[in-house]
Amino acid sequence: MHLNKYTLCFLIAIAIFIIAPGASALEMSSKRDCVVCHIMWLDDFRTDKETLVDFQPGNVLMKDTQGVVSSEEICYSCHDGYIMDSRNITWNFNRHPTFVKPSKNITVPMDLPLSAKGEIYCGTCHSAHGKGASPHGNPLGRTSVFRDLNIDSSLCEKCHREEASFKFSNSHPVHTDALELPDALFESGGTKATEKNKVICQSCHKTHGAKGKKILIVDNSGSGLCVMCHKDQGLLIDTKHDLRVTLPDEKNINGQPLSESGPCGACHTPHRASGKKLWARPQKQGNPATQLCLTCHGDDTPYEIKRTGKYSHPINVDPLSKDRIPKDLPLFAANGTKDSNGKVQCFTCHNIHRWDPDTPSDRGGKNVEGDSSNSFLRVSNNYSSSLCLQCHTDKKQIVTSDHNLEITAPKEKNFQGVLPSVSGPCGVCHIPHNARAIHLWAKEPYGDKDFVTQLCTACHNENGAAKAKLLGKYFHAVDVPLDKFNISTTLPLYDSEGNVVPNGKVVCITCHDPHTWDPNNPIKDYPNTNIEGDARNSFLRRTNSPSSDLCMACHEDKAYVDGTDHDLNITNRDAKNMLGQTVEESGQCGACHLVHNSPNKIKLWAREFGAVPKDEDIVNALCNSCHSKGNPAEGKIPTIASHPEKRLVNNIMRSNRKLLDYAPIYDKQTGKEINVGNISCPTCHNAHQWNPVIKAKGSYKNLEGAATDSFLRNVSYNNICIDCHGLDALFRYKYYHDPEERVEPLPSRIKFSN
């Protein structure tokens, strides 16, 4: 049998171990102070005498092996008040889990040992031989019997790396000081960091003596801990967004019921959230400041609660313009953070944590239907639509106008049955979600015309709230395209769905901006009663007096009347139209034309027709309404002003109103343009232009005319007279109103009865 020297040494070692049972313990050091904790090092276990406790084998010096020294019993034997009283801190409440294996989210570093079973135990974090022995702890992280320093929870973060890397793991921020941490947090057991307001793990967690689950410093099942810092968000409690009220069976992504997660935890989880905002529910792609809301309010969710509907306020859009960025409402960047250069999102208008912006103590409740004063709006919207007008500043005049139905029609409800006093001025006609139609329309449709017309006729109908303001029998053409008349305009034209399009039609809101009573001078002291408008206001897009800028936006060729003798601002400011309006009130155009409620179909004439003999062209009556005795132009009554009858004139070659030789002929009765008829005043006169060859406004002086101007339509050498009279035409043309010089004898029938 052969034995080498190694075998011999092995046998000798075994023999020595058996011969001297206490020798091993002595080698480990059985100094008394060590044995205060290292009980198994006692020599007593290596004698033949009975011991009062059993020897527990296990090499306590081996790394990653838990010995008796790190057992809870050893710790408690001193910390039960007999050396240090840790009963309340360590054993009275919750504490960091021990004797469990670290979760898959935890990576325990090599220098923090686990037990032989791979479990966390007291000695994982604690060691009497650790780096930072300081009896009562100090700000530099020196805490009694910690294995390593714990500066601002650095020891925690050695294992909880994901939580520490909060940006990557969607966890609650740490090492930031965005909020002021309240004293209540620290009075409740939170640990102050080395810098004021810096959030650390131990701001919220206590490894020992935690009164809440998840070793939170206090019970957070009612989110009491969250709202210590997030006070404003605490206003959510007991509102509809407190899911305990509305969806009591809900669970968050961690599977926590509401009784465990608390109201905040229903939607937010402090660690490993599904996305931004610590979201604790499934999160969709897109801007969090909107998508979080759609988690529950989206049309594709199982929750049939307060969906936005087909017609809803646009989101993820830029503000209306750079100069209309709301002051009190936030915009959001793509990552859901507030950004003044961002876009409009749900969070722009809604503060989902506060039911009532004016009365935060009002929490609403499960069965309380919201309105524009609450509904988690950031700003109350009921009285003056303050919320809407934050962005829609150009609509501000609605509040001090007849279109504020709270003043002019307080009983008029929107289609949801809400009164103006509740909906606010905007809410009468528009609701932000679940509207009836585009433009967020909130009124029942009225009539059978296209949608855009219905917007106005919803109130402006015979039974509507605005029945005193109807169009009348004759009114300006609507629902007509301008290209039919070869007219272009700078005013908005609309398609049938209410979209502004270049080749659209003229509709009410082409001329009217229903939100702006006076385009130039907003009312400062609205009398809170219905006021009568005129051409300077009346929701016109442009003021129409003293210059008829609005009319001229389309009727460009009529703009030359400005400053001529036919501008009553120049020649007769006191003259009134059929509505009793002076030219200042009616505007230049309104002196002769009524856009609404005209009794006259022809040219929507605004004055009493002048007298014309039987069989005379009706269009002459328009001229005679001023150019007759007792009327504004009685000084300009032609002695003779008619063409012989039965000598019908054909103007087929002069019917193009764009050409200089245009010479219209009118039907006697209807006043419509025809091609064969008699000559009437407008055949030769263009009432809107003083000089036929100068397309310009007048001189703003009352001028005496001559044969080259005087509102003549054409130059004398190219007038319609030459079509029949040839070379004699010039003579006839010049003396047309001169009874003495005219070629024909004066027919009695055209003699004016003066």
Add this chain to the structure above:
Amino acid sequence: MRNRKAFHKNTVHFFLTVICSFLFIASLSTDVQAIKLTYVKHLFDITGSFNQPSDIAVSEKGLIYVVDGVNNKVRVFNQKGKPLFSFGRKGALNGQFNFPLGIDIDSTGKVYIADSGNHRVQTFTSSGDYLSQIKVPSNNDNPSDPTDVVVNESSRKLLIADNDNHYIQSYDLSKGVFTGTYGSPGMEKREFRYPFLMAADSDNYLYIVDVINTRVQVFNPEGKFVMIIGGWGVEKGNFFRPKGVALDSNNRVFVSDSYMGVVQVFEHNGQFHSAIGDRESGSVKKFLTPVGIFIDKNNRLYVVEMFADKVGVYSIED
């Protein structure tokens, strides 16, 4: 070559013989010596809303007072363990507690509580009404930590264990005036490392549990050192975490050890007598963290099991 092989063979035989011999000797030596037991009969447990209770005392009238320190209360029970009343709540005002630990009751029924966290001893009537307090002074900058109190009525002394300062403070019982200290920090006689619960015998000798020195020191009424009971270890008569001490009518000394979970009995002269035993198993009875103990005039042993949140009540059979 052959001789060399034979040498190796003989060597192997030699070592194997040696090993087997020692294995045989070792197996004989593992026959442990049995520990003498004093059996107790379990009467009942007092449980309820305790939170890590620490000490107990029984009045002359038989009322059981338990210091329920983490709840900052003293709970009072009758002899059958039925709860009667409690007093105290957390705070620093008169009658309030900050994690109290020790208790004693004088012959008149006056209750003395070591209100550790408030650095004072408070006295109450037997019904829990606040009477007075002694503020236990700091030792320079080191705050006092009064963990137990013993009333010596014959010598009119009030003795307070100052755990963190490692000495015993003496007060005039009538006036509440500080009269001196016993001991100092250390491991020698009359020196302490975390003195804790105390008891007095019928001759007013003071028995002080010296926790980290793993012993009970005995002082005479004048404060002179008399002897040491127990020693360092886990064998009979040794302590690892001695916590509570009590004396029976024969002045036998009972000492609890919270880590080992045992109560040992010593003769009046300090010699080991026995360990409290469990008759059913015939072995040493195990308690869960026994701390404060008390033996009343009916020879009933009360054991506060701190971690178990209960008080076990036993009759001592011999």
